[in-house]
Amino acid sequence: MTKWFLKMAAPALLTLFCLSTTLAEGPPPKTDQLLSKGATLFTNSCAPCHGIQGDGQGPMAKVLDPPAQDFTRPFQEWAVSAGDPRTIFEIIQNGIPETAMPGFKMPEEDIWALVYTAMEFSRKNGD
Numbered sequence: 001m002t003k004w005f006l007k008m009a010a011p012a013l014l015t016l017f018c019l020s021t022t023l024a025e026g027p028p029p030k031t032d033q034l035l036s037k038g039a040t041l042f043t044n045s046c047a048p049c050h051g052i053q054g055d056g057q058g059p060m061a062k063v064l065d066p067p068a069q070d071f072t073r074p075f076q077e078w079a080v081s082a083g084d085p086r087t088i089f090e091i092i093q094n095g096i097p098e099t100a101m102p103g104f105k106m107p108e109e110d111i112w113a114l115v116y117t118a119m120e121f122s123r124k125n126g127d
């Protein structure tokens with residue numbers, strides 16, 4: 001009985017435990033506070049390329065090839081993430097190889113703040 005437990009039930013319980021902690025680490029809720037934090041981070045770190053309005057027309061825009069993403073376009077049409085917030089999160093964290101898009105080492109909550117801020121540019125334009 002004890003052996004059976006160790007062989008079968010313990011791994012199953014461990015799997016369940018891991019699954020539940022992974023799910024618990026999902027996106028934080030989109031609050032006004034998180035959005036205003038995201039706006040500040042965006043102005044400082046992203047606007048030089050993506051533009052203060054998120055339209056891809058920052059001061060660096062002219063020299064970028066491929067160009068910085070225009071976040072005011074419909075969300076589903078974004079070149080790389082195509083409407084998937086989790087992919088946006090990974091892009092901000094890791095950057096996009098072979099492009100000017102750098103990865104940002106910052107706390108996960110700050111990255112989610114930026115995900116929501118970028119998506120907000122698209123939403124404001126009727127998407």
Ligand code: HEC
Pocket residue numbers: 041042045046047048049050060064065066067068069078079080081082088091092096099100101102104114115118
């Ligand atoms: C040095 C210029 C530069 C900076 C700074 C920069 N980006 Fe980018 N970003 C780019 C370029 C260029 C691309 C387009 C790459 C492509 O189309 O393959 C891009 C693409 C992206 C995408 C992918 C959109 C999609 O799905 O197509 C996201 C999301 C993004 N950037 C977010 C950010 C955020 C958030 C910041 C600030 C924390 C930031 N970027 C800062 C240049 C930059």
